[in-house]
Amino acid sequence: MVERIEQIEREAAEQIAAASGSAELEELRVTHLGRKAELTGILRGIAELPADQRGPVGKRGNEARQRLEALISERAAELDSAELESRLASDAVDVTLPGAPAPPVGHPHLISRTRRRIEDIMVGLGYRVLEGPEVELDYYNFTALNHPPGHPARMSQDTFYVAPGSLTQAAMSAARAAADGGGEGGAATPDEELVVLRTHTSPMQVRAMEAQEPPIFVVVPGKVYRRDSDATHSPMFNQVEGLAVAEDITLADLQGTLLEMLRGIFGEGREARMRPHFFPFTEPSVEFDVSCFACDGSGSLADGSRCGLCKGVGWIEVGGAGMVDPNVFGFVADGGYDPDRVQGFAFGMGVERIAMLRYGVPDLRRFLDNDVRMLEQFS
Amino acid sequence: MRVPLEWLAEYCDPGWEPERLAERLAMTGTEVERVTRAGTPSADGFVIGHVSSVDAHPDADRLSVCVVDTGGGERTIVCGAPNVAAGQTVPVALPGAVLPDGTKLRKAKLRGVESDGMILSETEIELGEDADGIIVLDGQGAPAPGTPLGEVIPLSQAVLELEVTSNRSDCLAIFGVAREVHAVTGAELAPEPWAEDAPAEGEGALEDLASVTVEVPGLCPRFTARVFTDVSVGPSPLWLRARLIAAGQRPINNVVDITNYVMLLCGQPLHAFDLDEVPGGELTIRAAAAGEKLTTLDGVERELDAGAVLVCDREGPSAIAGIMGGRRSEVSEATTRVLLEVATWNGVNILRTSRRLGLRSEASARFEKQLHPALTMRAQHLASRLLVELAGARLVPGTIDVSAGEPEPRVVSLRVPRVEALIGMEVDGETCAERLESLGFGVKLRKAKGGEIAATVPLERDSDVRREADLIEEVARLGDLDKTLPSTLPSAPTVGGLSREQRLRRRAEDVLRGLGADEIVGWSFADAALGDRLRLPEDDPRRRLVSLGNPLSGEQSAMRATLLGSLLDAARLNLSRGAERVTLYESGRVHLVESGAAAVLGRHPAPVSEPHRLGLLASGAPARSWRGEGAPVDFFAVKGLLEALCAQLGAEVEVEAAPEPFLSPGRSAAIVLAPLDDEGARGDPVAAGWIGEVHPLVARSWDLESAAGFELDSGALIAAAGAGRERYEDVTTFPPVHEDLAVVLPDEVSARELRERVLEAGGELLVSARIFDLYRGDQVGEGRRSLALQLAFRAPDRTLTDEEVAGRREAITAAIGEVGGSLRE
């Protein structure tokens, strides 16, 4: 009987090993281990065997059954895996087809990108960011910035005036009140000139000082307007203004601050220089330049040709600055800005100009086209 | 201001290359726009010649064949000028000389006779407009043949084109520039050219010849007049004409040229009247009557307003004070007696009048900067001498001088320690004094308290230098700032940073970009027609725009009250340039006619309200891919973006159907946001913008097939934003029970209402109810639709039992029934 069991085991093991599919394997399982299988029958009839055979047959029969079960599940795993592989192989894709479109990611405008960069640099130097009105009072845009009514410096700004008829009566009376408080010339300002589109971000210098006692460190980004339109002038553009006032702020501090800022914008290794200039609301006044980053300030390129960016000068004009004029402090003296006790600097620059330099944009007007293909060049 | 270097060198000559001088001036506060050349490109090849003989050309009536001695020998030159004659001293261009237009002169045969050079007329070397005859240099001390022409007349000269800042009227004068060059280079400065007056040899008594009455002393602080007899009007000498031309002035005649020359040299404008055209010689300076008319020298009739000041004679206005003379009393060839006016006018009034008239002259550009009254006599002296020397005039003794009194020279004191404190580097008193002295200041240095300087301000700087700060600027700008000033950083006593609003606005912009939108920056300008294009009714408040009194164009005549116009403009541009689709956003302001709405820093309110907004517009075809077409660009596409934006900022957003004239009816809604207070409690929802599909007629007006978008008030969004104010809440570990519910509803019941009812009925246990399917069709019947909701029930402290959930479900079913809905079987 034991020999028969071993024979069954041997034959079944051979058949299992030769099984070529899971269906065939299942048939073999029924044939050799099912209810009607010979081995099952032998094990079921064990009780009827002579007592001395029951032990060896039972032991051998169970061993054979266990071995066949193990062989079947082993073979089943082999067959499953083979079938999976072949199924996968037949399910291959063209990996060169494009991927499913991801949700697109948009692009920032170069102006806000540049503006944020400047804001972040100045925040790092301890400045707060303020914004102010674009439709502004003549008082803040000119008078309180030491442009007396009728002063030639006012006229150079090509100001847009806001039609009084389009404003509320309350706004006009407030504008009139502000003008009348601005000295003798203010009262002579006609209604048509009381409200302007700000020609610079500087009016916020005065509003900020009215609202906060010194020390004050603020930076003011925003749109400004000038009545001038050609290849190099846009009637609307952006500026960033800076103002720092405390007891001991110096022109050297202005230079150091400009240097840090310009390095932040244009890269380490840049130099800053100041050239004396004139602005009504700063004294001394300067214009400031950054050393040219195309030629590293040398004025000529590696091949010896003249640098086109700085026109061979080695320096690029960036903006205007200076020490706050005592007359400006005079307009906010009751807020703690005694011109004999505090001093400070202010600077301003055009955001478009910086973006043009920084990103090589040749024409100011490209910023207002809003062609997304231009934005997409900058990730 | 054009400064010919040859002229400048008469008063200060550092001997520097023009470019080096320009650089030095730029670094000390006088910007040089460019360095140009006047006249011929080079003086080479131009010499003095002596005409030995003149013969008729054998084959041409109009030409002469001249033999000219040009120093190295005689040469034959063919000349076409009628005035050429033997014995003349003439300017000659030799072969190789380059003319102003760039042509290089060569030997040439003229009708068979070889010409070895050219005898020059004024036009050929840009010294005048007389092209008919050659220049004849006869007279006393005529130069020898072969003398370089450049030594006789300024031929090829460098000109500095200065950009003079509005405070430096002193640099609108050659001598003023010379003083500046002296200060910045150290080169010697010549004595002031006006020091010496002319001899007064004219006949008659001044008071018989002329009189002046000033009715408006406030507008005319000083009026001086002199009278000249025996004036012979004619062309000015070449050297003077050359200087005027190089400085940008057209020579006219010697008298007018002298007034221009003196103005350019000393910065004080003058005006010459033909005394015989001033009846009785009586001048009255008075305010113009409104509407009064006068024809100015340029032949234009000007209408004046009451603010203008006129110089009048018995017959009426003769000149617009400080701006331009009148035609009637113009100096002409026939003039023999001249009245020379040199006056001081009120600068603000000159500026105002010149702007009103749209007439700016060299004179008004100087007067508007408020000249010192003492400058008048400088100009009288200088002009008198030149009139005597160059026009044969005789000066009638005396000067009519109507003056409100000459102000004392200004003395300003400078504390040396203040200079150091403001500039931030050491400067000693001697250095300050030296620098001020070089600029023409009278200086007294006192040793007290670290040094103090009493500085007497030069008259020509009177309106510019008034305070200590102005002196500090003078000291600083001569101090080689670019080389000597240290770079230090102030220590800001505050922590810098962005406000919460600024931070969240940036966050919103970043989210919109993350959602695929590209940023635009639109024009702030709009026009009245925008209201029509957006189909706004006549009485719509959004038609009331902040408008400009002096716009550049009709399209830019007002300020925008919505971002939609800018977004539509940008969408059209991009689609017309080939983009298949665009999603654009703008983060910017609109300008509304309502004052005081927004809190603005400062004592005086802003004139209008300028809320910041976030606008988005999508247009174009859905994205295509080999995996199928993307979602359409419609209401729900942009609503999804709006919801994602609000979710990222922690704001709860709802939209309510609401019509907008520029949106498609039925696909138009108001955005509603509930502000969050400091304790985290939500207030009443407020309308914060619009969302919808752009009306097809509006879209068509921008050449778009369709578009959808929204415009949201940033302030309202940020007020509703919980971002940055979140508090930790325990995350429960008990699993939620999910149930799906299909509800059939009448069309009138909105999804929002259904959801609100369900959430209310579900009570605390119902943590979310999300609509995930929509079905219309025969199975639910006409006028009804089926919405499927996924509900999630959860309790923080236990696993929910079937009974608890069943109870809630019953309540929800009942609530649905109340609005005419039922569960779908």
Ligand SMILES: [Zn+2]
């Ligand atoms: Zn360069």
